[in-house]
Amino acid sequence: MGLIDFGTPRGSSSPNFDDVERQTPKPLSFTKSLELSSIKCHAFGRDLRFRHALGDYLLSEIDATWxxxxxxxxxxxxxxxxxxxxxxxxxxxxxxxxxxxxxxxxxxxxxxxxxxxxxxxxxxxxxxxxxxxxxxxxxxxxxxxxxxxxxxxxxxxxxxxxxxxxxxxxxxxxxxxxxxxxxxxxxxxxxxxxxxxxxxxxxxxxxxxxxxxxxxxxxxxxxxxxxxxxxxxxxxxxxxxxxxxxxxxxxxxxxxxxxxxxxxxxxxxxxxxxxxxxxxxx
Structure with a gap:
């Protein structure tokens, strides 16, 4: 007596559940956007601090010792x-x-x-x-x-x-x-x-x-x-x-x-x- 197959018949075009999930676009991660923003702010702040430090260095008076x-x-x-x-x-x-x-x-x-x-x-x-x-x-x-x-x-x-x-x-x-x-x-x-x-x-x-x-x-x-x-x-x-x-x-x-x-x-x-x-x- 043959085994009864309760799955999708051979040749059927219906995709399985894994394929559907793979094709569905994933929503943007809000937390990742926040992480990127914080990185940009940190980089901008670091650049701003560098500019201030460079400006202070150039405008400071030199040590004339040597x-x-x-x-x-x-x-x-x-x-x-x-x-x-x-x-x-x-x-x-x-x-x-x-x-x-x-x-x-x-x-x-x-x-x-x-x-x-x-x-x-x-x-x-x-x-x-x-x-x-x-x-x-x-x-x-x-x-x-x-x-x-x-x-x-x-x-x-x-x-x-x-x-x-x-x-x-x-x-x-x-x-x-x-x-x-x-x-x-x-x-x-x-x-x-x-x-x-x-x-x-x-x-x-x-x-x-x-x-x-x-x-x-x-x-x-x-x-x-x-x-x-x-x-x-x-x-x-x-x-x-x-x-x-x-x-x-x-x-x-x-x-x-x-x-x-x-x-x-x-x-x-x-x-x-x-x-x-x-x-x-x-």
Whole structure:
């Protein structure tokens, strides 16, 4: 006697219960939506806290304890740039004592070899003075010791050096003097960019209260070094101002030595690229 099958007949199209349940769309989970919302809120809150922390960090005043090191690096850049500038264009871009002398000599038509040297020097000195006004009042407005202010200052200096390097690299500005023309105004443009940025580093040295590291001149620095009654005091850590002055003199000298080597081996453009890279690191 055969078994009686009470199930669905063979060939029937009626789906079983498991298939129906599988095909029925499941309702959205309200609790899962709440979980996703809480995750988004948490992520937004974390991002907001990060922005506040970053803002506070940028607007806070720096600890100037070790800021003499980048200023001595600025001295190296000054020696490098002035060595390159004088070798290529016959006048200075950072140290404007020499440029002032050139302007004074121009009153009597000297020097004979470059009768228009006074004009280049005058533009460089004027742009340097304008740069001082810009960086002094800009720093005071933003807060001279704020991290954001110093970042902006050195970013501007870097951008100006990059501009001068690009002008020379692309051949727009000649890396040497042309004695057939009295003055090359494109060279004056590059000198002006360098002179303007030089004001930024000396202003930074003043606001950071390291007056013993002027970064763009050595004459007063050397005098102050020998005026110091504690010049020979030991140990070295007992007279940090003397150490900074010695470091600044050495950094200027090494920068000028580097300029001489690069002028012989690689050229003006590579020296300006190096100066821009160092300013960017600062």
């Amino acid at each position: 800021s003499d090191l980048p200023l001595m690096g600025c001295g190296y850049v000054s020696g490098l740039i002035d060595g390159l500038s004088y070798n290529a264009w016959g006048n200075f871009s950072n140290m404007h004592t020499g440029n002032t002398i050139f302007v004074a000599l121009g009153v009597s038509g000297k020097p004979d070899s470059e009768p228009m040297l006074w004009a280049k020097a005058l533009v460089a000195v004027t742009v340097f003075l304008v740069g001082n006004v810009f960086f002094v009042y800009g720093s005071r407005y933003l807060g001279p010791l704020r991290r954001f202010t110093l970042i902006v200052s050195f970013a501007i200096q870097t951008a100006l050096l990059l501009g001068a390097a690009l002008l020379v690299e692309e051949g727009i500005v000649s890396p040497s003097l042309d004695h057939q023309i009295p003055i090359d105004w494109l060279q004056v443009l590059a000198i002006s960019l360098i002179a303007f940025q030089a004001a930024g580093q000396i202003v930074a040295s003043r606001f950071l209260a390291f007056t013993e590291i002027p970064t763009v001149v050595l004459t007063v620095l050397i005098c102050d070094l020998f005026v110091d009654t504690k010049l020979y005091q030991r140990p070295w850590s007992s007279n940090p101002k003397r150490n900074r002055r010695l470091g600044a003199v050495l950094s200027h000298f090494l920068g000028a030595m580097t300029a001489g080597g690069m002028a012989k081996e690689t050229g003006l453009a590579s020296g300006l690229w190096l100066a821009a890279a160092l300013k960017a690191l600062m």
